[in-house]
Amino acid sequence: MTDRFAYTLLKTDGGARLGEIATPRGIIRTPAFMPVGTAATVKAVYTDQVEGAGADVILANTYHLMLRPGAERVAKLGGLHSFMRWQKPILTDSGGFQVMSLSKLRKITDAGVTFQSHLDGSTHVLTPERAIEIQCLLGADIQMQLDECVALPATPAEMHTAVVRSLDWAKRCKTAFARYRDGGLASPGQALFGIVQGGTDAGLRAQSAEGLVAMDFAGYAVGGLAVGEPQEVMLETLGLTTPRLPADKPCYLMGVGTPLDLIEAVARGIDMFDCVMPTRSGRHGQAFTWAGKVNLRNAVHAEDGSPLDAASNCPAARDYSRAYLHHLVKSGEYLGAMLLSWANTAFYQEFMQAMRAAIDAGRFAAWARETKARLAVEKVGPGGEV
């Protein structure tokens, strides 16, 4: 076990990278998908199921946790890992994105952002320094700088201002993080990542990346994507951003995505992902499989005794009939959401494992081609599920 945070690039295959991040709480094999545990729980899934599925790291949301139960309270209770019973690494976002998407009456200045809680209307201030303090109180292994996420559409001037402000906040976060580390609230095993912003503008992305790299973060994230733009636009922006980031640091694409998104992003050098899709889809009766997405509400499953995937290692995918899952989903039973969220969490991990094996074998491009064909089966499959 290491007592420091360290990334090792093990192998490349085209643009795809195989690596690992060592942390005191365990190794994160990359490319990695982080299940989302917004409010200190991966929704409807037990942590031992998340671990059994193969996840090395999960994400938790600073915005939600600072409002409820509160960072100081979590710290008093021994930190987020102990609170939610997850001993492997946790990455927390900075709260910036959710302040923009969920809170009311936001006011952003260079100092930080003032907003009202979506829960009770109470007023809160999030500065770069406070964002780091909260993440340290939670005990996050990987922390994210506070950044300004511009609501789109935005003018070039607004985009530019946000990039400049985010760079300034990155610097303040780094200073605060170092101070907390010196003060003992953070440890050398914890890491802070910078976030590249700049929308779809090549110049702004370059400016943002270069500014962050000059500050030397332990890792970098690409933010401000997967916010509704077409996949081609996202991939194009990714293609012109990742080459500007150092090869010896992990690169994290925030909030992405579908299995096809993951393939394309890995091909462009991404090492880490998070997305609510597996659990949210699970709660809505949809399963991810190697033959594409399956809508369990569909009557075609009503008398289908076969499981989602007889070859899966996940009991939810392997041991329960589609007919039973269909019945549970139609009946609005908790167990339907539980089993599908579990199965999807496991599928995403299996998917990443297969991707890592393909990179290791030097056949990522072929694997990607084959997998895209497999995933497309559903489009002509029974029930017309797309």
Next chain:
Amino acid sequence: MTDRFAYTLLKTDGGARLGEIATPRGIIRTPAFMPVGTAATVKAVYTDQVEGAGADVILANTYHLMLRPGAERVAKLGGLHSFMRWQKPILTDSGGFQVMSLSKLRKITDAGVTFQSHLDGSTHVLTPERAIEIQCLLGADIQMQLDECVALPATPAEMHTAVVRSLDWAKRCKTAFARYRDGGLASPGQALFGIVQGGTDAGLRAQSAEGLVAMDFAGYAVGGLAVGEPQEVMLETLGLTTPRLPADKPCYLMGVGTPLDLIEAVARGIDMFDCVMPTRSGRHGQAFTWAGKVNLRNAVHAEDGSPLDAASNCPAARDYSRAYLHHLVKSGEYLGAMLLSWANTAFYQEFMQAMRAAIDAGRFAAWARETKARLAVEKVGPGGEV
């Protein structure tokens, strides 16, 4: 393993009985509490958690399953045990009670009951013969006769009519069950219970019990109680009913109850129970413990790092802090309902196990006294939870 259904009375201690029911799917230790799996799932609990909690048998509802997914469909899929992945015994009710409480536009005649589904308004007919056919199609190990549950208040004449009709239906159910057994749809390992009705009228209860005993059922249930009457009235009725039932057959009190109800009913000779209370309370943020009921919504738990019960064998009760449970419940997270439903399911089984041990040790009365005192602690405990 037996291939027949058989009850053995092992010991008595005052009115309390220790026994076991042998079935081809396993032994049911009595007094037994059956978790309720209405729609082929114990709500928010995995079947391996139900089994791990110590449950020997669960209950499923004929009314719900006949409407969705349908008895013939369950049979086609291999029966209820395989459908829901529960290999131990299952008891099904006859559907009669829920027809009265949930369906619309009921019409009861001597032939049976015609009603409209609460799900889609479709019309269904439940006769004594069909009620047994459905339970055989589901593959229930213990089946219940169709009875008429009178909506209260009712006149003495209405009550009398219902008792007479229920006795007639009991006979028809017995004939149908024998026919299905001869035809191979049921087996000698399956059993049919009669249901004593008669409200709180001693004469009607006696008439009902005597009529059923003359037909020689494999077991008897006391129905029509726990429908809103005071506990004393329920216990008084129980006290004048169970002595009229044969000591060599199991006796089941339907739809009961609180831990205190269970103690009092066992003291009056009851062997089996079912109730939605542990799982329903779990979904509403309430936990059953040896120190009484705990409302996890209460702010007193917000920073309480202690578990519900450090001495429990159930991970949900033993390993998660009250602070975390409070947070999950307040946040409306699935995991809150999951953990509390699991913990409550386990508590009820622990409670029955303790009761069986007390009877076995010949100290049921003392145990009952001590336990009632322990359960009452909450009433003066912090937070004023009653």
